[in-house]
Amino acid sequence: MEKIIPTADRLGDVKEYYFSTKLREVAKLRAAGKDIINLGIGSPDLPPAPEVIEALQAAAARPDAHGYQPYAGRPELREAFAGWYHRFFGVSLNPETELLPLIGSKEGIMHISMAFLNPGDEVLVPNPGYPTYRSATELAGGVIRDYRLQEANDWLPDLDALEAQDLSKVKIMWVNYPHMPTGTAVPDGFYEALVGFARRNKILLCNDNPYAFILTDTRQSLLSVPGAREVAIELSSLSKAQNMAGWRVGAIAGAGEYLQSILRFKSNMDSGMFLPVQLAAVKALSLGQEWYDGLNAHYRRRRELAFRIMDALGCQYRKAQVGLFVWARCPEGKDGFAVSDAALYQHDVFLTPGGIFGDEGTHYVRISLCSTEERLAEALDRLSTLP
Ligand SMILES: Cc1ncc(COP(=O)(O)O)c(C=O)c1O
Structure with missing residues (x-):
C-alpha cells in the first residue's frame, strides 16, 4: 500500500534501531x-533486589498510586538520586x-538534543x-x-587533534566512559x-554513565571535576547495575540552568513516571556496596566464558575491559557482520557486529554478559565448531 502522506524529511537517514x-x-x-x-543486547537477565520488587508491589496496591506524577519526578526519588551520587x-x-x-536514559539523549540544538x-x-x-542528533x-576512537589510542579521543580543528559550530560532545562498546575504563x-x-571551546559535555558500576575498580562521575x-x-x-532495564528509570544530573531547559522539552513529552516505579527506584538507589559486589561476581565469571568464546572465534581482545560486554577484533580478513552472521545462521548464537556502532567498529564483535553461565558455556560449545 502507498501511504497517503510521505514520511517527514526529519527522519532523513534515520533507520529503525538495529536491535529493534x-x-x-x-x-x-x-x-x-x-x-x-542471544548474546546481543545488554539487558540484564538477573532480577532486581527483592526489596525493590516488594516496594513496587506495595506501592501498586495504594489507591493513590495511579494518577499522573510530577513532571520533574517525586521529591523522594530526586533525594534518593542525590544520596546515591553522594x-x-x-x-x-x-x-x-x-x-x-x-524514563530511561535513552530518552534523555533525545531531550538534551532537542533542548540545545538548532x-x-x-x-x-x-x-x-x-x-x-x-x-538523536539527526532528528x-x-x-x-x-x-x-581507535584501539591504537586505547579507544580514547585525541583532544589535541580535535582542538586543532574548527570547533566553532560544535555545541555538544557525547562522551561515555566506561565506554560502550569497547569496555574502556576512565583513565x-x-x-x-x-x-x-x-x-x-564552549561545548556542553554530555557524559552518559550507565556502566559506572559494572566490573569497574572505582566509580567515577564527570561532575566530580x-x-x-x-x-x-x-x-x-x-537499567544495568540495578537490573531494571525494562522499568525505564534514569536521571540527568547537572546545573539547574541546563536541567530547566531540558524540562521545558520533556514536560511536553511525558506526564511523569508511574509512582510505584519511582518508589521502588528509591529502594534500588539505597542498595549498598554488597549489592554491586554480588552482581560483579556473576559478571566476572561470565566474562571469563565470553573471553573463551572470543578465543574460539579466533578474535583478539584486551583483558582489562569493564562494563557489560566483551569487545574483540575479528580474525584477519573477516569483519564483524560476517562473524555475527556465521554464528547466527550456522550455530544459533547471536553476537553483535561492531559495525553497528560506527565504521571504526567494523572489524569487531561484541558479546553481552547478560546470559547465564550455562548459556554462555553452551554458546562456547556451539561456536567451538565454527569453521
Ligand atoms: C551507552 C548507553 N547509553 C544509554 C543506554 C540506554 O540505557 P537506558 O536503559 O537507561 O535507556 C544504553 C543501553 O544499552 C547504553 O549502552
Whole structure:
C-alpha cells in the first residue's frame, strides 16, 4: 500500500534501531523452533533486589498510586538520586534543582538534543559509540561530527587533534566512559582533560554513565571535576547495575540552568513516571556496596566464558575491559557482520557486529554478559565448531 502522506524529511537517514529489527528476526527464528542464544543486547537477565520488587508491589496496591506524577519526578526519588551520587561518587547535588529523573536514559539523549540544538549545530559523536547519539542528533536537525576512537589510542579521543580543528559550530560532545562498546575504563586525568577542552571551546559535555558500576575498580562521575558543572551534564541509569532495564528509570544530573531547559522539552513529552516505579527506584538507589559486589561476581565469571568464546572465534581482545560486554577484533580478513552472521545462521548464537556502532567498529564483535553461565558455556560449545 502507498501511504497517503510521505514520511517527514526529519527522519532523513534515520533507520529503525538495529536491535529493534534484529531481535524481530531472532524472535522469528525462535518461533520456527531454533534455540537461539542471544548474546546481543545488554539487558540484564538477573532480577532486581527483592526489596525493590516488594516496594513496587506495595506501592501498586495504594489507591493513590495511579494518577499522573510530577513532571520533574517525586521529591523522594530526586533525594534518593542525590544520596546515591553522594555515597558512591562523592558528588553533592541539590535534589530540587540539579537532578531530573528520566524514563530511561535513552530518552534523555533525545531531550538534551532537542533542548540545545538548532539546525546546523554540530555535535561530536564517538565512533564507535552508542547509536542513539547519532540518531538523536539527526532528528534534532544537528550535524554529526564523528570523533574517531581507535584501539591504537586505547579507544580514547585525541583532544589535541580535535582542538586543532574548527570547533566553532560544535555545541555538544557525547562522551561515555566506561565506554560502550569497547569496555574502556576512565583513565586518570581524562575527565579533567575533557572539562578543560569543553571550557576552552564552549561545548556542553554530555557524559552518559550507565556502566559506572559494572566490573569497574572505582566509580567515577564527570561532575566530580572542579568546574565541571558549568560545562557538563551527566546521565545515569538503573537499567544495568540495578537490573531494571525494562522499568525505564534514569536521571540527568547537572546545573539547574541546563536541567530547566531540558524540562521545558520533556514536560511536553511525558506526564511523569508511574509512582510505584519511582518508589521502588528509591529502594534500588539505597542498595549498598554488597549489592554491586554480588552482581560483579556473576559478571566476572561470565566474562571469563565470553573471553573463551572470543578465543574460539579466533578474535583478539584486551583483558582489562569493564562494563557489560566483551569487545574483540575479528580474525584477519573477516569483519564483524560476517562473524555475527556465521554464528547466527550456522550455530544459533547471536553476537553483535561492531559495525553497528560506527565504521571504526567494523572489524569487531561484541558479546553481552547478560546470559547465564550455562548459556554462555553452551554458546562456547556451539561456536567451538565454527569453521
Ligand atoms: C551507552 C548507553 N547509553 C544509554 C543506554 C540506554 O540505557 P537506558 O536503559 O537507561 O535507556 C544504553 C543501553 O544499552 C547504553 O549502552
